[in-house]
Amino acid sequence: MIDTIVLTLSKDMYQITHPEMFTPSAHWIMLNKPIAGIISKQNPTKKELKAGIYKPHLTISHRFNAALVYEPMLKIELSLPKLLFGNNFNELQYKDFDAVANKLMTVLQDMDVIISLDALIYAPVSTVHYAKNIPFTDGSIPFHYINKIKESNVKLSLDVNQTDYRNDGHCYKWHCNSYEVVFYDKLKDLQAAKKSSKRALEKDSELQFTMLETINQALLKKSFPLRLAASPRQDAQTRKINKLEVLRMEVRLNKRAKMKQLFKKLDIKTDLTFKKLFKPAISKKVLLHYLDELENNRSDLLNFTPSNDRSLLTALVINNPELSPQQIFKIFGFKKALEFAPMRELQAMFSGTGARSWSRLVHDIGKVKVARKSNCFTVFRECLEKFKMLKL
Secondary structure, three states: OOOEEEEOOOHHEEOOOHHHHOOOOOHHHHHOOOOOOOOEOOOOOOOHHHHOOOOOEEEEEEEEEEOOEEEEEEEEEEEEEHHHOOOOOOOOOHHHHHHHHHHHHHHHHHEEEOOOOOHHOOOOEEEEEEEEEEEEEEOOOOOHHHHHHHHOOOOOEEEOOOOOHOOOOOOOEEEEEOOOEEEEEEEHHHHOOOOOOOHHHOOHHHHHHHHHHHHHHHHOOOOOEEEEEOOOOOOOEEEEOOOOOOEEEEEEEHHHHHHHHHHHHHOOOOOOOOOHHHHHHHHHHHHHHHHHHHOOOOOOOHHHHOHHHHHHHHHHHOOOOOOHHHHHHHHHHHHOOOOOOOOOOOHHOOOHOHHHHHHHHHHHHHHOOOOOOOOOOHHHHHHHHHOOOOOO
């Protein structure tokens, strides 16, 4: 569902009652002339977060609005599940919108920012993060799937930031200026945040520290309830579990231009406003699109897990009679190289040979047939297709 969102409001949509609540003071917005370079902020403190008090991040600065008028704009950035539930393990449903909007209006009033409910509902969105928590209760761990994701041949035009050097391989993301796609171990990220907030992917992790203890204690008692909310016409499913791992997938659309481009491609017809983007159908479509991108960049050969080298070579020979021994051995060597280096790392190693040679190799690999035993993305697809909201 929807997670983080950034609303950008023009001057006539909000009122600041106590400018001194911002740092530096926002008294300057009372002036009639524009002042460039001043940025006033109001953020939740670590003390508030540890006490379970969640607030959005507020920023006031002079920017051009939609009508190209230079004025003091208010940026409101927040995680909507954290606002409503105090964590984002639990996921929002469409019926939660009114509760979210009303609570946001109340919290902003506590921060001395007055905004009408209508202004919030129709507020322009400049950034939106769609996300899904994928629970594992069978002993599977996110680390296994993240390593498989790394093997996909993501285009080098996207800047892949492998944060595994920082958190032992429990996260993988690729990004460019306008968007990011992230997979990470939610529990490991929270554990990393307890050591240092700089090591965590998520903001405001202090709010969720108590979740680790709650989950651990419940699992020790073997009585942890996992609730998967179904569609409005179906009953929710609740079951007791004694193991829980959570892999989180996020698609972060950081520019309005990217949202428009992507939505046009996916045939999503909607205004880029708060309520219009608060829809599970949009979230599901966006997440499945980028899962398709991953799968399309991963050949059958990458999905194949042979029991040993002999079974790999045998599968290549039997299923590809049109290939010469030289081609078979080339593909065999490529598959073995993937055991110690992901696709992108191999591509970087051979960057001096030219992009055309690499593209030709990848094209040949994509046509290789093997007896596929498993697809690591099946579990993701099933979860996204069903799109049942997780409740802990």
